[in-house]
Amino acid sequence: MKLEYFQMIDRVVELSLDDGSIRVESVVPTESTVFEGHFPGHPLVPGVLLVETMAQTAGWVLLARNRFERMPFLAGVRSAKLRRFVTPGERLSIQGRIVHEGSGFAVASCQVRADGKPVSDAELTFRILPFPHSDVRADLEAAAARIGLPLQAVSDVG
Amino acid sequence: MSDTFNTVADIIAETCDIPRDKIKPESHAIDDLEIDSLDFLDIAFAVDKAFGIKLPLEQWTQEVNDGKASTEQYFVLKNLCARIDDLIAAKGA
Numbered sequence: 422m423k424l425e426y427f428q429m430i431d432r433v434v435e436l437s438l439d440d441g442s443i444r445v446e447s448v449v450p451t452e453s454t455v456f457e458g459h460f461p462g463h464p465l466v467p468g469v470l471l472v473e474t475m476a477q478t479a480g481w482v483l484l485a486r487n488r489f490e491r492m493p494f495l496a497g498v499r500s501a502k503l504r505r506f507v508t509p510g511e512r513l514s515i516q517g518r519i520v521h522e523g524s525g526f527a528v529a530s531c532q533v534r535a536d537g538k539p540v541s542d543a544e545l546t547f548r549i550l551p552f553p554h555s556d557v558r559a560d561l562e563a564a565a566a567r568i569g570l571p572l573q574a575v576s577d578v579g
Numbered sequence: 580m581s582d583t584f585n586t587v588a589d590i591i592a593e594t595c596d597i598p599r600d601k602i603k604p605e606s607h608a609i610d611d612l613e614i615d616s617l618d619f620l621d622i623a624f625a626v627d628k629a630f631g632i633k634l635p636l637e638q639w640t641q642e643v644n645d646g647k648a649s650t651e652q653y654f655v656l657k658n659l660c661a662r663i664d665d666l667i668a669a670k671g672a
Contacts, residue, residue, distance in 0.1 A: 496617055523627050525637040526620045546620055 422447045424455040429474040441519030443482040451509045466507040471541045475531035479517035497546030583660040590625040604657035632666040
């Protein structure tokens, strides 16, 4: 996790394109400039960044499902719950599952867990749009390789 | 009024917090009910789930943008419901 760069996902653990589910892991850094402000002497991962972490998790499975042909953009956050504080050094397991793929949008259910216990969950809506620029797609493909998204499985999607 | 309209009107009322009695078959979702594109995604999600269909929003939007269709054809509720009925019928065919 690099909070300052919005790199919220460390690695993909499981990906199932058939049922549209994914599980990823991330370790909260022990030091980050984010913690200098949130909060001095009491570092906590901001709740909005946990929502972002869930959004990126679901985003990867959506990208995989459409073979990086279009890009998901977070458009709605429903029933977000931040169940406890998340502190530096914690290992997070994040699950995402597509619950609906509509025309130009998708809805996903996501959960963050730590030590097997629920930390945060939300239902997220995404607009699915063309990539704004080929460089954005290239950056995401590089990020996919970095976190171990199985691109071969992606390319095999019928 | 049709079951389809009643279901769609209930969805709109709940999703957009619009009084149910304000939602008529002649209502234009955008012009009369002031539903924006983000709220319409939530409506489409609920409609898709309720009827087991997939509203072709992208196709409709493209047709409107290309001048091949008017918004009334898709977003006046009685027309929207007719298209939902067509999609339901096509699904069962």
